[in-house]
Amino acid sequence: MTRMLGRLSIRARITIGTLLIAALFFTGVAIVVRQQVDGILQNAAYDVLMSDATPFETAIQQEPDDPVDNPGEGQLIAVVDPTGATRVSTLPSALTATPDLVDVTRPGPQHLVVDGSAYLVAVEKVTSPGGDWTIISARNENASRQVLEDLTVGLIIGLGTLTVLFGLVSWLLTGAALRPVSHLRRSADTIVATSSDELLPVGPAKDEITYLATTLNTLITDLRASATRERQMVSDASHELRTPLAVLQTQLELLRTGDRSTLDADLVAAGSATLRLNQLVDSLLELSRLDSGRATTTATLGELIDEAGEAVDRARSVAGSDRIDIDLDVTGSIDRARTLPMAALLYGRVLDNLVANAVRAVDGHGRILVTLTATNDRLETTVADSGPGMQPAFVPYAFDRFTQEDRSRAAGHGSGLGLAIVAAAVSAAGGSAHLTNVPGRGLTVTVRLPNSAETIGPLKSGH
Secondary structure (H helix, E strand, O other): OHHHHHOOOHHHHHHHHHHHHHHHHHHHHHHHHHHHHHHHHHHHHHHHHHHHHHHHHHHHHHOOOOOOOOOOOOOEEEEEOOOOOEEEEOOOHHHHOOOOOOOOOOOEEEEEEEOOEEEEEEEEEEEEOOEEEEEEEEEEOHHHHHHHHHHHHHHHHHHHHHHHHHHHHHHHHHHHHHHHHHHHHHHHHHHHHHOOOOOOOOOOOOOHHHHHHHHHHHHHHHHHHHHHHHHHHHHHHHHHHHHHHHHHHHHHHHHHHOOHHHHHHHHHHHHHHHHHHHHHHHHHHHHHHHHOOOOOOOEEHHHHHHHHHHHHHHHHHHHOOOOEEEEEEEEEOOOOOOEEOOOHHHHHHHHHHHHHHHHHHHOOOEEEEEEEEEOOOEEEEEEEEOOOOOOHHHHHHOOOOOOOOHHHHHHOOOOOOHHHHHHHHHHHOOOEEEEEEEOOOEEEEEEEEEOOOOOOOOOEEEO
């Protein structure tokens, strides 16, 4: 039954459920009404019998020796004196034919059915000086039963009609309520079929359908943005990969057909192209991992401080110049056991990218200062360099993927993914990254990590 109902539409299921509820309710109403009417008829008939017997009871008590008056027209009465003799009787022969049919020893109402006719019989005992008299009053119940049957048929027809109308109204109301859903479905089919950039229509009413449409539009917008980012990333990655692959292919071709005297130079060029390919692939894999939304890994403040020291040591080794000063400064409330929502290795990767950018910015001469400031609610990391700063027009796009300043692109440095990885890593940890740019005096990148994964703020760029 449940499986069969599951195959029906929502409209049909609601209508069937409504019909069942209405049928149960109206059936209960019909039963209660019939019982109430039946009780009223029974009580009324018994009161009539008592009323018919009252004059005879009064006459017997006041003048027991006088003859008993005849009952009125239509009254079914029998009066039996203390000797057992019937003084008067208008009872139908069907009741008197069988001597023991009426139990004269049991006062109160009795329901008898004789020859297809139903009778309500009441027996009353009247005490007189000469003994106990018995008054038997009866009433044919066929008319009352017919009224009850007619009422039952009327209830069945009327309440059955109401049930059907209730189901019809439920069908119409459910259809009207679900019409916006059908409209949403048709709109969604149109969007899918035509690859339209439109969104689902949102009605003016503040109801569940409106909230559903708004949520679906948000989902559609996010999916479109994700697809756009994916297409853009694939396009940018293809563009970035094409250059080192072309260089590598050219160098390999020269190795095969070129001058053997330039072999060493060609191998070095091929190795540089291969290194750039590896770095680009590693960066793409890191971004893919960050975009996958995996659970954030935590590390202690002590682990991040140690990783910062190692990142500075790596930068000094890579810089290989005594004219570049790279220093680390740790200040604030240092609770090394406190946890932050970023893995130590990922934090090291963030610092590697920031310091590497700073090393390229100072161009062989300058100062780079890495500062870790720990407060009660966050860890703030700044990487400041004494380079020429960033072009103001490029600052708003600094954290975008595959974006580079013109001078960096001309020099062939990087792939435009360093700051993008920083932004993705910090965002995944619920933190923020901020640029402070002073053209001609240097660039400062500030990364803030909270004690928990709650976002402090969006990525920002400043002058």
